[in-house]
Every structure is written in structure tokens, then in C-alpha cells.
Amino acid sequence: MYIYRVGVVGAGTMGSQIAQVISVAGIPVVITDVSRATAERGLERVRRIYQARVDKGKMTSEQLEEKMLLVSAADGFAALKDVDLVIEAVSEDLRLKQHLFRELDAACSPGAILASNTSALSISALGSVTKRPTKVLGLHFFNPAYAMPLVEVIPGLGTDPQTIDTVVGFAESIRKAPIVVKECAGFLVNRLLMPYLNEAIVSLQEGAASLKQIDQDLTAFGMPVGPFTLLDTLGLDICGEVARILHKSYGPRMAPAPLLEAMVKAGRLGVKTSRGFYEYNLSQPREPEQTVEQLIQAIWQETGPQRTRWTQARPLLAMVNEAVLTLQEGIASARDIDLAMVAGTGFPQDKEGPLHYADRIGIEQVLHELEEFSQTLGTRFWPAPLLRRMVDAGFTGRDAGRGFFMY
Numbered sequence: 001m002y003i004y005r006v007g008v009v010g011a012g013t014m015g016s017q018i019a020q021v022i023s024v025a026g027i028p029v030v031i032t033d034v035s036r037a038t039a040e041r042g043l044e045r046v047r048r049i050y051q052a053r054v055d056k057g058k059m060t061s062e063q064l065e066e067k068m069l070l071v072s073a074a075d076g077f078a079a080l081k082d083v084d085l086v087i088e089a090v091s092e093d094l095r096l097k098q099h100l101f102r103e104l105d106a107a108c109s110p111g112a113i114l115a116s117n118t119s120a121l122s123i124s125a126l127g128s129v130t131k132r133p134t135k136v137l138g139l140h141f142f143n144p145a146y147a148m149p150l151v152e153v154i155p156g157l158g159t160d161p162q163t164i165d166t167v168v169g170f171a172e173s174i175r176k177a178p179i180v181v182k183e184c185a186g187f188l189v190n191r192l193l194m195p196y197l198n199e200a201i202v203s204l205q206e207g208a209a210s211l212k213q214i215d216q217d218l219t220a221f222g223m224p225v226g227p228f229t230l231l232d233t234l235g236l237d238i239c240g241e242v243a244r245i246l247h248k249s250y251g252p253r254m255a256p257a258p259l260l261e262a263m264v265k266a267g268r269l270g271v272k273t274s275r276g277f278y279e280y281n282l283s284q285p286r287e288p289e290q291t292v293e294q295l296i297q298a299i300w301q302e303t304g305p306q307r308t309r310w311t312q313a314r315p316l317l318a319m320v321n322e323a324v325l326t327l328q329e330g331i332a333s334a335r336d337i338d339l340a341m342v343a344g345t346g347f348p349q350d351k352e353g354p355l356h357y358a359d360r361i362g363i364e365q366v367l368h369e370l371e372e373f374s375q376t377l378g379t380r381f382w383p384a385p386l387l388r389r390m391v392d393a394g395f396t397g398r399d400a401g402r403g404f405f406m407y
């Protein structure tokens, strides 16, 4: 099935980026929101994304106008009756999304595919409220969608293979790199990224290293930005919510760092509130606030200073171990896991992703360090059983010619 026309529901940050990405590939797209006025604000956002490209000399004003002809705004779902694919990008609220999926099911043609851009909600739970669960799936773009090549395609329990093939083909046609991910909390990228970010916060909270040192060490490793810069950019409220969902699903190993929760409570949400782990726009007058240091001190009053040892292996191996667990569970292939982390999070290209990285260090070494961390830092580092099997079988990584990959 070919996708000739797309509907986007929700004209906010992601909805407008997604509409732009679709129109740039020459496919007509209609945006809807709670009212015509909000949908039109989405249209303006699309225009601004194009305008930035014009300003950089990447396209002409005439090309901008041509592309804008492909994007329209509407209120109500009547405008979606002849689209082949709907991408829902409304606020992250299961009840709201289920309500909309019911309405979309009634309004759209029986052949249309209904996709959700949800970051963490159950795709199966969305499919279950429709009469077409075979045609419902997750299509997860990353922010900013115009710059991030990766999309995760997440079938629910009822999704049929033809729907997956169509959406993978569609994602390729809009020049994205789709990977199919088995449904699990956080899908693939957020599930692997969060333990890495959380371990950076735990390290800071325990006084293992300063914020700057942690960021510096990980950028020196090759990450595009350090974990605290990334947390501030993503928004600590959003990260806290993702952490909460992962904790609920995976249990104690994903317990959010108390400092993350304290930051959210104190209103230090990152760039959007001008203060997070770092301070932004210092020229603006601001309310008195609790500093990160004060929040750490308050935690220490309960736990006592811990002064654990810092090494960049802490966040990196937290990510590697989670990557091995997802591989074990069949969430994605080793190749796709590495591709996703390079394309979706900027894991250094020369290191080719967390599993290639583990192969390079050597699986015995990874296992050894995880065991040590598990004893000294906490059982969240309990090694994925597959690592021990690999060591026993001689799949010890690049030097042995075989590990997660063959060399």
C-alpha cells in the first residue's frame, strides 16, 4: 500500500515537525488540533522550520511556498476521511489518545493506518479501542524530527505485518531510517538512554564527580553533548516521567535518582525554565531558587555523603547492559540496537553503538566491571545473563573475532 496523503493530529512541537518532514518529501499532509486556530498555529510552526532553511540558503522562498502548498490546517476529523495514514501527536495522555483513536477509527476510511508518536504509552492499548487493531502501530519520531534520521516503528500485539511493511516503506520514502522495535516500555532508544542519564545523575548526587567533569568526560568519549546538557535540553519533567514509566515496568534497576525527582519538584526543569543542572539566560531577573548543590545536600542529610568512585564506565555500561537485555528479549537485532543509538542519540559513530563498543572493550571485561559495579554501587548493574553465556562460549568480542558481531 502506498501512502498518498497523511493526517497529523496535534499541531504542537512534534506534530508540526512531522508535518514538515512529510511535506518536504512531497506528500500532502493535513494538520488538525482542538480548533482551527491551534491547527493554524501548527502551520505557522511548519513555515518557521522552512524559513530557517531559507535563511541558511538551503532552499529558496519559492520552494518554501511550493512546500507550504502541501500542508493544510483543519478542525475536526472530517478532513481526515481520505488520508491513508494518520499520525497522532497529541499530549502524552493515554485516556486522551484512546478517546481520539476511537474517533479516528470512526472518521477515517477502513483502510487507513492509525499511528501514534507516543514516547512511552502502550500501542496495544491504543489499538484495542479501535475496530482495526491490525492497522494501529507506533511511529516514534525524535525531536527535532527534521534533523533526527531515526524513527522507531512499534507494532502492537494486534498489528499485522503488512501494516508494518507499509509504514517502514513510508518512513523510508520521507528519508528516515526506520527500525522495527518490539513493544516494551520506553521502546528501544529511551529504554537505553534513560539508565545512562540516570547513572550520570546518581554519580553527581553521590559526589563521585562534578557536573562539569561528567559532561566533559562523556563528550571526550564522543557524545555530541554531555548527559546534563542533554537532560536540560530534553526537559527534566519529561525525563522524570519517562524514568517513572521505566521504573514501573522494569523495577528497581530503573529507580529514578532522587536528585532527578528533587530537581523537578524545585522547578529546575532545564532550558525551558532557564535553570536545570545549568543556568541559562543569566541576564534575566529570577526568583530565589534552590541550587543543585543545596538539593544534593538535602539528599545527603538523609543518606549521608556517599562519595562513590567516578568513571565514565558507569553511565556507559548502564546503557550497554540495558542494550544486552533488550537483545536477549528480542526487542531488536544487535545491528538495529547499534544503529538506533547512533542515529537516535548521537552515540559516537566511530564506536558504532553500545554493542560494538562492548565487543571492542571485550565481553569478559564488560562482565567483570558490571559485577564489580553491582557489588560496590548497586544491583542495578546486575549483568545481563547473555554476557556470561557469551564469555562461556568464547564470544568475547572483537579480539576473539566474534562477540555481538562477527569480525
Ligand code: NAD
Pocket (backbone or CB within 6 Å): 009, 010, 011, 012, 013, 014, 015, 032, 033, 034, 038, 088, 089, 090, 091, 092, 093, 096, 100, 117, 118, 119, 120, 140, 141, 142, 143
Ligand atoms: P505539545 O504539547 O507540543 O503538542 C500537543 C498538541 O496536541 C497541542 O497542540 C494540543 O493542542 C494538541 N491536542 C491536545 N488535545 C487534543 C485533542 N483532543 N485533539 C487534537 N489535538 C489535541 O506536545 P509534543 O511535545 O509535540 O508531544 C506530542 C507527542 O509526541 C506526545 O505523545 C509526546 O510524548 C511525543 N513525543 C514528544 C517528543 C518531544 O521531544 N517533545 C519527542 C518524541 C515524541
